[in-house]
Amino acid sequence: MSKMTLTTEGDMHIVVTRRFAALPEAVYRAHTESKIIQKWLLGPDGWSMPVCIIDPRPGGTFRYEWVNGTGRGFHITGEFVELVPFSRIVHIERMHLPDPTPDNHVVTTFEKDGAGTLMTMRMTLPDAATVSAMLATGMAGGMEASYVRLETLI
Amino acid sequence: MPNLDAAFSAMADPTRRAILARLALGEATVMELAEPFDMTQPAVSRHLKVLEGAGLILRRVEGAKRPCRLAPAAITEIDQWLDMLRVALARNYDRLDDVLAEVTLKRRKAKR
Structure with a gap:
Protein backbone atom coordinates (compact mmCIF):
# COMPACT_ATOMS: atom_id res chain seq x y z
CA MET A 1 0.00 0.00 0.00
CA SER A 2 1.48 3.33 -0.99
CA LYS A 3 -1.13 6.00 -0.56
CA MET A 4 1.35 8.76 0.27
CA THR A 5 3.53 10.67 -2.18
CA LEU A 6 6.41 12.94 -1.19
CA THR A 7 8.15 14.99 -3.87
CA THR A 8 10.45 17.99 -3.95
CA GLU A 9 9.42 21.00 -5.99
CA GLY A 10 12.46 22.97 -7.14
CA ASP A 11 14.92 23.69 -4.34
CA MET A 12 12.30 25.40 -2.17
CA HIS A 13 9.43 23.04 -1.43
CA ILE A 14 8.31 19.57 -0.47
CA VAL A 15 4.84 18.42 -1.50
CA VAL A 16 3.14 15.53 0.30
CA THR A 17 -0.19 14.03 -0.76
CA ARG A 18 -2.26 11.41 1.05
CA ARG A 19 -5.79 10.04 0.65
CA PHE A 20 -8.01 9.26 3.64
CA ALA A 21 -11.21 7.21 3.86
CA ALA A 22 -13.02 9.96 5.79
CA LEU A 23 -14.64 13.28 4.92
CA PRO A 24 -12.60 16.53 4.86
CA GLU A 25 -14.29 17.67 8.08
CA ALA A 26 -12.94 14.68 10.03
CA VAL A 27 -9.43 14.99 8.56
CA TYR A 28 -9.36 18.75 9.25
CA ARG A 29 -10.48 18.19 12.87
CA ALA A 30 -7.71 15.61 13.27
CA HIS A 31 -5.24 18.43 12.44
CA THR A 32 -6.73 21.05 14.78
CA GLU A 33 -7.97 19.24 17.93
CA SER A 34 -5.32 18.42 20.52
CA LYS A 35 -6.91 15.18 21.77
CA ILE A 36 -6.90 13.75 18.23
CA ILE A 37 -3.46 15.14 17.26
CA GLN A 38 -1.89 13.40 20.28
CA LYS A 39 -3.06 10.05 18.93
CA TRP A 40 -1.33 10.18 15.56
CA LEU A 41 1.25 12.99 15.12
CA LEU A 42 3.99 10.92 16.74
CA GLY A 43 6.60 10.14 14.07
CA PRO A 44 8.58 6.92 14.41
CA ASP A 45 7.32 4.25 16.84
CA GLY A 46 8.35 4.79 20.45
CA TRP A 47 7.55 8.50 20.65
CA SER A 48 4.63 10.17 22.40
CA MET A 49 3.36 13.76 22.61
CA PRO A 50 2.68 14.62 26.27
CA VAL A 51 2.16 18.33 25.50
CA CYS A 52 -0.15 19.53 22.74
CA ILE A 53 -1.31 23.11 23.16
CA ILE A 54 -3.12 24.49 20.15
CA ASP A 55 -5.17 27.62 19.46
CA PRO A 56 -6.48 27.10 15.93
CA ARG A 57 -7.42 30.59 14.80
CA PRO A 58 -5.51 33.15 12.69
CA GLY A 59 -2.66 34.45 14.86
CA GLY A 60 -3.14 31.59 17.33
CA THR A 61 -0.08 29.64 18.45
CA PHE A 62 0.69 25.98 19.09
CA ARG A 63 3.31 23.95 20.90
CA TYR A 64 3.92 20.23 20.49
CA GLU A 65 6.38 18.36 22.72
CA TRP A 66 7.59 14.86 22.00
CA VAL A 67 9.51 12.40 24.18
CA ASN A 68 10.65 8.85 23.66
CA GLY A 69 11.18 6.04 26.16
CA THR A 70 14.89 6.83 26.62
CA GLY A 71 14.21 10.35 27.88
CA ARG A 72 15.11 12.18 24.67
CA GLY A 73 12.79 14.92 23.49
CA PHE A 74 12.27 18.00 21.36
CA HIS A 75 9.50 20.45 20.61
CA ILE A 76 7.93 22.50 17.85
CA THR A 77 6.27 25.89 18.18
CA GLY A 78 4.25 27.71 15.56
CA GLU A 79 1.55 30.16 14.56
CA PHE A 80 -1.55 29.87 12.43
CA VAL A 81 -1.83 32.29 9.51
CA GLU A 82 -5.08 31.18 7.92
CA LEU A 83 -7.76 28.57 8.71
CA VAL A 84 -10.63 27.75 6.36
CA PRO A 85 -12.77 25.04 7.98
CA PHE A 86 -12.61 22.22 6.67
CA SER A 87 -10.46 22.86 3.60
CA ARG A 88 -7.26 24.80 4.30
CA ILE A 89 -4.69 25.47 7.04
CA VAL A 90 -1.71 27.82 6.64
CA HIS A 91 0.81 27.83 9.46
CA ILE A 92 4.44 28.55 10.29
CA GLU A 93 6.48 26.24 12.53
CA ARG A 94 10.02 25.70 13.76
CA MET A 95 11.77 22.87 15.53
CA HIS A 96 13.80 23.58 18.70
CA LEU A 97 16.96 21.46 18.78
CA PRO A 98 17.22 23.42 21.16
CA ASP A 99 18.16 26.28 18.79
CA PRO A 100 15.17 27.07 16.56
CA THR A 101 15.41 25.93 12.93
CA PRO A 102 14.42 28.46 10.21
CA ASP A 103 10.66 28.93 9.86
CA ASN A 104 8.86 26.23 7.91
CA HIS A 105 5.86 27.65 6.01
CA VAL A 106 3.22 24.96 5.61
CA VAL A 107 0.02 25.02 3.55
CA THR A 108 -2.31 22.04 4.04
CA THR A 109 -5.46 21.58 1.96
CA PHE A 110 -8.26 19.01 2.31
CA GLU A 111 -10.38 18.27 -0.78
CA LYS A 112 -13.33 15.94 -1.09
CA ASP A 113 -12.25 12.94 -3.14
CA GLY A 114 -15.16 10.54 -3.75
CA ALA A 115 -16.20 9.31 -0.30
CA GLY A 116 -12.86 10.38 1.17
CA THR A 117 -10.35 13.21 1.29
CA LEU A 118 -7.26 14.16 -0.65
CA MET A 119 -4.85 16.00 1.61
CA THR A 120 -2.02 18.04 0.06
CA MET A 121 0.69 19.55 2.26
CA ARG A 122 3.26 21.93 0.81
CA MET A 123 6.16 22.90 3.04
CA THR A 124 9.53 24.64 2.93
CA LEU A 125 12.52 22.49 2.07
CA PRO A 126 15.09 23.11 4.83
CA ASP A 127 18.55 24.38 3.87
CA ALA A 128 21.60 22.14 4.11
CA ALA A 129 22.62 23.39 7.57
CA THR A 130 19.15 22.71 8.99
CA VAL A 131 19.12 19.24 7.45
CA SER A 132 22.51 18.53 9.07
CA ALA A 133 21.23 19.75 12.45
CA MET A 134 18.12 17.60 12.24
CA LEU A 135 20.07 14.52 11.17
CA ALA A 136 22.58 15.12 13.97
CA THR A 137 19.83 14.59 16.53
CA GLY A 138 19.56 11.07 15.13
CA MET A 139 15.82 11.22 15.55
CA ALA A 140 15.21 8.23 13.34
CA GLY A 141 18.61 6.63 12.96
CA GLY A 142 18.49 7.95 9.40
CA MET A 143 22.24 7.90 8.91
CA GLU A 144 22.57 4.24 9.77
CA ALA A 145 19.69 3.25 7.52
CA SER A 146 21.14 5.20 4.63
CA TYR A 147 24.58 3.68 5.03
CA VAL A 148 22.97 0.28 4.87
CA ARG A 149 21.22 1.42 1.71
CA LEU A 150 24.48 2.72 0.25
CA GLU A 151 26.10 -0.64 0.87
CA THR A 152 23.32 -2.45 -0.96
CA LEU A 153 23.80 -0.16 -3.96
CA ILE A 154 27.52 -0.86 -4.31
CA MET B 1 29.89 3.09 -8.51
CA THR B 76 23.29 12.86 0.43
CA GLU B 77 22.10 14.35 3.67
CA ILE B 78 19.01 15.72 1.99
CA ASP B 79 18.22 12.19 0.75
CA GLN B 80 18.66 10.85 4.27
CA TRP B 81 16.50 13.56 5.72
CA LEU B 82 13.77 13.11 3.09
CA ASP B 83 13.81 9.36 3.81
CA MET B 84 13.43 10.08 7.52
CA LEU B 85 10.56 12.48 6.83
CA ARG B 86 8.88 9.99 4.47
CA VAL B 87 9.02 7.21 7.07
CA ALA B 88 7.76 9.44 9.90
CA LEU B 89 4.89 10.90 7.85
CA ALA B 90 3.82 7.53 6.45
CA ARG B 91 3.69 6.15 10.01
CA ASN B 92 1.69 9.20 11.18
CA TYR B 93 -0.89 8.90 8.42
CA ASP B 94 -1.30 5.14 8.93
CA ARG B 95 -2.08 5.96 12.57
CA LEU B 96 -4.47 8.70 11.45
CA ASP B 97 -6.31 6.13 9.27
CA ASP B 98 -7.04 4.15 12.46
CA VAL B 99 -8.12 7.26 14.36
CA LEU B 100 -10.48 8.30 11.53
CA ALA B 101 -11.94 4.78 11.31
CA GLU B 102 -12.70 4.94 15.05
CA VAL B 103 -14.38 8.34 14.74
CA THR B 104 -16.52 7.17 11.79
CA LEU B 105 -17.53 4.03 13.69
CA LYS B 106 -18.56 6.03 16.76
CA ARG B 107 -20.68 8.37 14.63
CA ARG B 108 -22.43 5.47 12.96
CA LYS B 109 -23.21 3.92 16.35
CA ALA B 110 -24.50 7.25 17.65
CA LYS B 111 -26.88 7.52 14.68
CA ARG B 112 -28.52 4.16 15.42
Whole structure:
Protein backbone atom coordinates (compact mmCIF):
# COMPACT_ATOMS: atom_id res chain seq x y z
CA MET A 1 0.00 0.00 0.00
CA SER A 2 1.48 3.33 -0.99
CA LYS A 3 -1.13 6.00 -0.56
CA MET A 4 1.35 8.76 0.27
CA THR A 5 3.53 10.67 -2.18
CA LEU A 6 6.41 12.94 -1.19
CA THR A 7 8.15 14.99 -3.87
CA THR A 8 10.45 17.99 -3.95
CA GLU A 9 9.42 21.00 -5.99
CA GLY A 10 12.46 22.97 -7.14
CA ASP A 11 14.92 23.69 -4.34
CA MET A 12 12.30 25.40 -2.17
CA HIS A 13 9.43 23.04 -1.43
CA ILE A 14 8.31 19.57 -0.47
CA VAL A 15 4.84 18.42 -1.50
CA VAL A 16 3.14 15.53 0.30
CA THR A 17 -0.19 14.03 -0.76
CA ARG A 18 -2.26 11.41 1.05
CA ARG A 19 -5.79 10.04 0.65
CA PHE A 20 -8.01 9.26 3.64
CA ALA A 21 -11.21 7.21 3.86
CA ALA A 22 -13.02 9.96 5.79
CA LEU A 23 -14.64 13.28 4.92
CA PRO A 24 -12.60 16.53 4.86
CA GLU A 25 -14.29 17.67 8.08
CA ALA A 26 -12.94 14.68 10.03
CA VAL A 27 -9.43 14.99 8.56
CA TYR A 28 -9.36 18.75 9.25
CA ARG A 29 -10.48 18.19 12.87
CA ALA A 30 -7.71 15.61 13.27
CA HIS A 31 -5.24 18.43 12.44
CA THR A 32 -6.73 21.05 14.78
CA GLU A 33 -7.97 19.24 17.93
CA SER A 34 -5.32 18.42 20.52
CA LYS A 35 -6.91 15.18 21.77
CA ILE A 36 -6.90 13.75 18.23
CA ILE A 37 -3.46 15.14 17.26
CA GLN A 38 -1.89 13.40 20.28
CA LYS A 39 -3.06 10.05 18.93
CA TRP A 40 -1.33 10.18 15.56
CA LEU A 41 1.25 12.99 15.12
CA LEU A 42 3.99 10.92 16.74
CA GLY A 43 6.60 10.14 14.07
CA PRO A 44 8.58 6.92 14.41
CA ASP A 45 7.32 4.25 16.84
CA GLY A 46 8.35 4.79 20.45
CA TRP A 47 7.55 8.50 20.65
CA SER A 48 4.63 10.17 22.40
CA MET A 49 3.36 13.76 22.61
CA PRO A 50 2.68 14.62 26.27
CA VAL A 51 2.16 18.33 25.50
CA CYS A 52 -0.15 19.53 22.74
CA ILE A 53 -1.31 23.11 23.16
CA ILE A 54 -3.12 24.49 20.15
CA ASP A 55 -5.17 27.62 19.46
CA PRO A 56 -6.48 27.10 15.93
CA ARG A 57 -7.42 30.59 14.80
CA PRO A 58 -5.51 33.15 12.69
CA GLY A 59 -2.66 34.45 14.86
CA GLY A 60 -3.14 31.59 17.33
CA THR A 61 -0.08 29.64 18.45
CA PHE A 62 0.69 25.98 19.09
CA ARG A 63 3.31 23.95 20.90
CA TYR A 64 3.92 20.23 20.49
CA GLU A 65 6.38 18.36 22.72
CA TRP A 66 7.59 14.86 22.00
CA VAL A 67 9.51 12.40 24.18
CA ASN A 68 10.65 8.85 23.66
CA GLY A 69 11.18 6.04 26.16
CA THR A 70 14.89 6.83 26.62
CA GLY A 71 14.21 10.35 27.88
CA ARG A 72 15.11 12.18 24.67
CA GLY A 73 12.79 14.92 23.49
CA PHE A 74 12.27 18.00 21.36
CA HIS A 75 9.50 20.45 20.61
CA ILE A 76 7.93 22.50 17.85
CA THR A 77 6.27 25.89 18.18
CA GLY A 78 4.25 27.71 15.56
CA GLU A 79 1.55 30.16 14.56
CA PHE A 80 -1.55 29.87 12.43
CA VAL A 81 -1.83 32.29 9.51
CA GLU A 82 -5.08 31.18 7.92
CA LEU A 83 -7.76 28.57 8.71
CA VAL A 84 -10.63 27.75 6.36
CA PRO A 85 -12.77 25.04 7.98
CA PHE A 86 -12.61 22.22 6.67
CA SER A 87 -10.46 22.86 3.60
CA ARG A 88 -7.26 24.80 4.30
CA ILE A 89 -4.69 25.47 7.04
CA VAL A 90 -1.71 27.82 6.64
CA HIS A 91 0.81 27.83 9.46
CA ILE A 92 4.44 28.55 10.29
CA GLU A 93 6.48 26.24 12.53
CA ARG A 94 10.02 25.70 13.76
CA MET A 95 11.77 22.87 15.53
CA HIS A 96 13.80 23.58 18.70
CA LEU A 97 16.96 21.46 18.78
CA PRO A 98 17.22 23.42 21.16
CA ASP A 99 18.16 26.28 18.79
CA PRO A 100 15.17 27.07 16.56
CA THR A 101 15.41 25.93 12.93
CA PRO A 102 14.42 28.46 10.21
CA ASP A 103 10.66 28.93 9.86
CA ASN A 104 8.86 26.23 7.91
CA HIS A 105 5.86 27.65 6.01
CA VAL A 106 3.22 24.96 5.61
CA VAL A 107 0.02 25.02 3.55
CA THR A 108 -2.31 22.04 4.04
CA THR A 109 -5.46 21.58 1.96
CA PHE A 110 -8.26 19.01 2.31
CA GLU A 111 -10.38 18.27 -0.78
CA LYS A 112 -13.33 15.94 -1.09
CA ASP A 113 -12.25 12.94 -3.14
CA GLY A 114 -15.16 10.54 -3.75
CA ALA A 115 -16.20 9.31 -0.30
CA GLY A 116 -12.86 10.38 1.17
CA THR A 117 -10.35 13.21 1.29
CA LEU A 118 -7.26 14.16 -0.65
CA MET A 119 -4.85 16.00 1.61
CA THR A 120 -2.02 18.04 0.06
CA MET A 121 0.69 19.55 2.26
CA ARG A 122 3.26 21.93 0.81
CA MET A 123 6.16 22.90 3.04
CA THR A 124 9.53 24.64 2.93
CA LEU A 125 12.52 22.49 2.07
CA PRO A 126 15.09 23.11 4.83
CA ASP A 127 18.55 24.38 3.87
CA ALA A 128 21.60 22.14 4.11
CA ALA A 129 22.62 23.39 7.57
CA THR A 130 19.15 22.71 8.99
CA VAL A 131 19.12 19.24 7.45
CA SER A 132 22.51 18.53 9.07
CA ALA A 133 21.23 19.75 12.45
CA MET A 134 18.12 17.60 12.24
CA LEU A 135 20.07 14.52 11.17
CA ALA A 136 22.58 15.12 13.97
CA THR A 137 19.83 14.59 16.53
CA GLY A 138 19.56 11.07 15.13
CA MET A 139 15.82 11.22 15.55
CA ALA A 140 15.21 8.23 13.34
CA GLY A 141 18.61 6.63 12.96
CA GLY A 142 18.49 7.95 9.40
CA MET A 143 22.24 7.90 8.91
CA GLU A 144 22.57 4.24 9.77
CA ALA A 145 19.69 3.25 7.52
CA SER A 146 21.14 5.20 4.63
CA TYR A 147 24.58 3.68 5.03
CA VAL A 148 22.97 0.28 4.87
CA ARG A 149 21.22 1.42 1.71
CA LEU A 150 24.48 2.72 0.25
CA GLU A 151 26.10 -0.64 0.87
CA THR A 152 23.32 -2.45 -0.96
CA LEU A 153 23.80 -0.16 -3.96
CA ILE A 154 27.52 -0.86 -4.31
CA MET B 1 29.89 3.09 -8.51
CA PRO B 2 31.44 4.85 -5.54
CA ASN B 3 34.20 3.30 -3.51
CA LEU B 4 32.75 3.01 0.01
CA ASP B 5 35.81 4.30 1.94
CA ALA B 6 36.41 7.14 -0.51
CA ALA B 7 32.70 8.05 -0.45
CA PHE B 8 32.54 8.23 3.35
CA SER B 9 35.78 10.16 3.64
CA ALA B 10 34.56 12.60 0.95
CA MET B 11 31.30 13.02 2.88
CA ALA B 12 33.08 13.66 6.18
CA ASP B 13 33.63 17.28 5.13
CA PRO B 14 30.69 19.64 5.85
CA THR B 15 31.29 21.74 2.72
CA ARG B 16 31.26 18.67 0.51
CA ARG B 17 28.09 17.45 2.21
CA ALA B 18 26.52 20.84 1.50
CA ILE B 19 27.61 20.62 -2.14
CA LEU B 20 26.01 17.16 -2.39
CA ALA B 21 22.83 18.52 -0.78
CA ARG B 22 22.71 21.27 -3.42
CA LEU B 23 23.33 18.79 -6.26
CA ALA B 24 20.55 16.56 -4.93
CA LEU B 25 18.23 19.32 -6.16
CA GLY B 26 19.70 19.40 -9.67
CA GLU B 27 22.76 19.95 -11.86
CA ALA B 28 24.93 23.00 -11.14
CA THR B 29 28.04 24.69 -12.50
CA VAL B 30 31.11 25.54 -10.41
CA MET B 31 30.04 29.19 -10.45
CA GLU B 32 26.55 28.34 -9.16
CA LEU B 33 28.03 26.18 -6.42
CA ALA B 34 30.62 28.76 -5.34
CA GLU B 35 28.03 31.51 -4.79
CA PRO B 36 26.00 30.25 -1.77
CA PHE B 37 29.09 28.77 -0.10
CA ASP B 38 31.02 32.03 -0.23
CA MET B 39 34.05 30.22 -1.66
CA THR B 40 36.34 30.84 -4.58
CA GLN B 41 35.83 28.76 -7.69
CA PRO B 42 39.22 27.00 -7.33
CA ALA B 43 38.26 25.99 -3.75
CA VAL B 44 34.96 24.56 -4.99
CA SER B 45 36.78 22.81 -7.84
CA ARG B 46 39.06 21.08 -5.33
CA HIS B 47 36.04 19.78 -3.39
CA LEU B 48 34.41 18.64 -6.64
CA LYS B 49 37.56 16.74 -7.57
CA VAL B 50 37.36 14.81 -4.28
CA LEU B 51 33.65 14.09 -4.80
CA GLU B 52 34.27 13.00 -8.39
CA GLY B 53 37.17 10.77 -7.30
CA ALA B 54 34.88 9.13 -4.73
CA GLY B 55 32.32 8.44 -7.47
CA LEU B 56 29.70 10.63 -5.82
CA ILE B 57 29.31 13.12 -8.69
CA LEU B 58 29.53 13.08 -12.47
CA ARG B 59 30.60 15.96 -14.71
CA ARG B 60 29.90 16.65 -18.36
CA VAL B 61 31.40 19.16 -20.80
CA GLU B 62 29.23 21.98 -22.08
CA GLY B 63 31.37 24.52 -23.91
CA ALA B 64 33.73 26.00 -21.34
CA LYS B 65 31.58 24.78 -18.43
CA ARG B 66 31.65 21.42 -16.72
CA PRO B 67 28.30 21.14 -14.92
CA CYS B 68 28.14 18.57 -12.10
CA ARG B 69 25.37 16.27 -11.05
CA LEU B 70 24.98 13.58 -8.44
CA ALA B 71 26.07 10.10 -9.40
CA PRO B 72 23.03 7.78 -9.35
CA ALA B 73 24.20 5.85 -6.29
CA ALA B 74 25.29 8.88 -4.26
CA ILE B 75 23.69 9.33 -0.88
CA THR B 76 23.29 12.86 0.43
CA GLU B 77 22.10 14.35 3.67
CA ILE B 78 19.01 15.72 1.99
CA ASP B 79 18.22 12.19 0.75
CA GLN B 80 18.66 10.85 4.27
CA TRP B 81 16.50 13.56 5.72
CA LEU B 82 13.77 13.11 3.09
CA ASP B 83 13.81 9.36 3.81
CA MET B 84 13.43 10.08 7.52
CA LEU B 85 10.56 12.48 6.83
CA ARG B 86 8.88 9.99 4.47
CA VAL B 87 9.02 7.21 7.07
CA ALA B 88 7.76 9.44 9.90
CA LEU B 89 4.89 10.90 7.85
CA ALA B 90 3.82 7.53 6.45
CA ARG B 91 3.69 6.15 10.01
CA ASN B 92 1.69 9.20 11.18
CA TYR B 93 -0.89 8.90 8.42
CA ASP B 94 -1.30 5.14 8.93
CA ARG B 95 -2.08 5.96 12.57
CA LEU B 96 -4.47 8.70 11.45
CA ASP B 97 -6.31 6.13 9.27
CA ASP B 98 -7.04 4.15 12.46
CA VAL B 99 -8.12 7.26 14.36
CA LEU B 100 -10.48 8.30 11.53
CA ALA B 101 -11.94 4.78 11.31
CA GLU B 102 -12.70 4.94 15.05
CA VAL B 103 -14.38 8.34 14.74
CA THR B 104 -16.52 7.17 11.79
CA LEU B 105 -17.53 4.03 13.69
CA LYS B 106 -18.56 6.03 16.76
CA ARG B 107 -20.68 8.37 14.63
CA ARG B 108 -22.43 5.47 12.96
CA LYS B 109 -23.21 3.92 16.35
CA ALA B 110 -24.50 7.25 17.65
CA LYS B 111 -26.88 7.52 14.68
CA ARG B 112 -28.52 4.16 15.42
